[in-house]
Amino acid sequence: MTPKPNNRKTSEKTTAIEIRGLGKVFHTDLGTKVRALQNIDLTVHSGEFLTILGATGCGKSTFLNLIAGLDAPDEGSIRLSDGLQFGENIGYVFQHYTLFPWRTVVKNVGFAQQMRGVSKRARKRKTSELLSRVGLAGFENAYPHELSGGMRQRAAIAQALAMKPKLLLMDEPFGAVDDATRGDLQNMITELWQENDMTIVFVTHNIDEAILLGSRILVLSERPGRIAGEFEIDLSRPRDRMNSEFTDIFMEIRRSLSGQLD
Ligand SMILES: Nc1ncnc2c1ncn2[C@@H]1O[C@H](COP(=O)(O)OP(=O)(O)OP(=O)(O)O)[C@@H](O)[C@H]1O
Numbered sequence: 001m002t003p004k005p006n007n008r009k010t011s012e013k014t015t016a017i018e019i020r021g022l023g024k025v026f027h028t029d030l031g032t033k034v035r036a037l038q039n040i041d042l043t044v045h046s047g048e049f050l051t052i053l054g055a056t057g058c059g060k061s062t063f064l065n066l067i068a069g070l071d072a073p074d075e076g077s078i079r080l081s082d083g084l085q086f087g088e089n090i091g092y093v094f095q096h097y098t099l100f101p102w103r104t105v106v107k108n109v110g111f112a113q114q115m116r117g118v119s120k121r122a123r124k125r126k127t128s129e130l131l132s133r134v135g136l137a138g139f140e141n142a143y144p145h146e147l148s149g150g151m152r153q154r155a156a157i158a159q160a161l162a163m164k165p166k167l168l169l170m171d172e173p174f175g176a177v178d179d180a181t182r183g184d185l186q187n188m189i190t191e192l193w194q195e196n197d198m199t200i201v202f203v204t205h206n207i208d209e210a211i212l213l214g215s216r217i218l219v220l221s222e223r224p225g226r227i228a229g230e231f232e233i234d235l236s237r238p239r240d241r242m243n244s245e246f247t248d249i250f251m252e253i254r255r256s257l258s259g260q261l262d
């Protein structure tokens with residue numbers, strides 16, 4: 001078997017997202033201000049698998065929403081490389097399930113393609129290919145409430161992949177599943193990243209997961225989220241938690257978070 005690449009394409013270092021001096025302040029219903037993000041400078045390279053680690057409330061979801069253009073920055077700028085656009089080629093697996101409860105799996109996954117005018121026949125072929133890729137063959141006609149949490153996450157991933165994203169944003173997508181399912185989903189997303197030409201920005205509060213998946217890890221401070229650390233991960237894939245380099249990185253990241261995730 002040929003070894004799978006690790007930091008595929010990042011050697012070319014073309015820019016997918018350029019973020020400068022980014023800040024976000026929310027005004028709450030009670031009239032107070034909450035500063036969610038402060039002074040973030042970051043260049044995301046095309047083809048990289050960037051994982052973002054941070055404690056709850058530090059601004060991770062806000063950060064992804066700003067990248068997707070679902071919310072606007074109060075300070076600084078986000079520039080996406082030419083051709084990247086939400087609704088076109090940016091997939092988003094949200095923190096909370098976003099399948100339409102009244103649509104079957106196949107109709108949920110096919111919806112984005114339908115909106116883009118993909119013919120019924122092409123949609124059917126593509127959807128069935130995707131569902132078998134994420135391990136949901138046989139559940140095409142199930143409704144979301146008939147699926148387990150892990151299966152719903154698989155369907156949400158298929159839904160995001162249906163638009164052939166060049167950029168895939170994932171917000172703690174495996175947070176609500178058991179360890180075995182989480183392991184399966186982590187393997188699946190690594191393979192999908194290796195098979196496809198896409199950049200992934202993946203948010204988690206699990207250090208282990210950040211190291212297992214990322215070609216680079218960005219550590220955010222507590223709110224307001226600022227960049228507290230950055231780690232290039234050169235370990236070969238599939239990664240082994242028992243490897244001493246893995247545990248060294250784990251300890252180093254843990255120190256940089258000064259107990260925030262404990
Ligand atoms: N629409 C909003 N209005 C007011 N405050 C908001 C809004 N969205 C987020 N916030 C605040 O911004 C901060 C960051 O929220 P965010 O959801 O980005 O955190 P997070 O890092 O994703 O947390 P978690 O790990 O729990 O998902 C929080 O204090 C939150 O209360």
Ligand SMILES: [Mg+2]
Binds near residue numbers: 061
């Ligand atoms: Mg969040």
